[in-house]
Ligand SMILES: Cc1cc2nc3c(=O)[nH]c(=O)nc-3n(C[C@H](O)[C@H](O)[C@H](O)COP(=O)(O)OP(=O)(O)OC[C@H]3O[C@@H](n4cnc5c(N)ncnc54)[C@H](O)[C@@H]3O)c2cc1C
């Protein structure tokens with residue numbers, strides 16, 4: 036765990052934010068650092084803030100009098116009292132070089148509008164749901180798997196998280212324990228949830244990319260119930276992460292007869308990139 040802030044953040048936090056028509060100013064409730072590249076934090080939830088599990092919102096900090104904003108997936112589920120985020124730390128990143136220094140009590144800008152395609156409504160009904168993430172692409176899936184509704188819509192939910200380093204496996208303990216500490220979903224998740232972690236650039240029991248695990252079928256050796264192949268009839272998927280991964284995974288799913296969905300026209304899989312670049 037890291038803590039500590041520098042004077043830049045203190046000064047930024049001291050410049051009290053003023054809520055506007057487009058933004059709330061919400062206090063940070065807690066911060067959890069996973070490693071030198073990743074951290075999670077939560078802010079209080081304004082009473083008027085509505086979102087669907089899996090959506091993203093613009094968040095930010097003040098910079099030279101103006102808010103510096105970036106898109107972030109909400110990692111907490113739609114019913115939660117607080118809004119949780121999983122963030123990268125880009126050392127020279129305009130926002131995250133400062134955001135990584137936030138402390139409880141600091142104010143964060145929070146957009147009033149949420150949006151996104153990684154929502155259950157953009158998928159046709161199905162039996163198995165595959166949530167495929169690289170890096171911080173896990174964030175929207177943390178929201179979805181902690182929403183009791185997903186276990187009513189799908190018989191089984193599988194999260195596959197691919198990262199470079201073992202310490203990049205944020206929430207590994209909670210996911211390995213099948214969300215046992217979450218009273219709203221623990222009972223369903225115990226029966227209906229599977230977590231598959233893979234670490235591609237350090238020693239780890241599973242070191243294969245998601246694309247490789249799908250091509251060679253080894254994904255289904257990790258406790259995924261049902262047929263050991265993907266079916267557009269009964270399987271649904273969401274993908275979030277780097278653009279390269281999304282392109283490669285989309286090609287695999289399209290090749291198996293899956294059609295991409297949207298809010299306007301639900302389909303068999305949906306995508307969202309976790310960052311631009
Ligand atoms: C729809 C959407 C949802 C997003 N959700 C999240 C989220 O939940 N958590 C999150 O940390 N970021 C998320 N991002 C990325 C986020 O908007 C910012 O890019 C990120 O916070 C870095 O901001 P920055 O100003 O420090 O650097 P930027 O100038 O925005 O980025 C600098 C460079 O850092 C790299 N980078 C940026 N974000 C990431 C990332 N998440 N993982 C790996 N490399 C990255 C890219 O190479 C990028 O060009 C999302 C982006 C989009 C488009």
Ligand SMILES: NC(=O)c1ccc[n+]([C@@H]2O[C@H](COP(=O)([O-])OP(=O)(O)OC[C@H]3O[C@@H](n4cnc5c(N)ncnc54)[C@H](OP(=O)(O)O)[C@@H]3O)[C@@H](O)[C@H]2O)c1
Nearest residue numbers: 169170171197198199200235236244245246277279280283
């Ligand atoms: N994570 C770090 O330790 C680290 C440190 C410094 C800088 N960075 C920089 O930060 C940026 C993002 O890094 P990141 O680690 O968050 O994300 P990333 O490079 O997208 O890697 C995350 C996971 O996605 C996998 N992946 C990448 N492309 C894929 C594809 N086409 N198909 C299937 N799987 C794919 C990676 O496997 P592979 O390992 O096989 O590529 C890895 O397991 C990169 O530009 C990187 O240079 C990362």
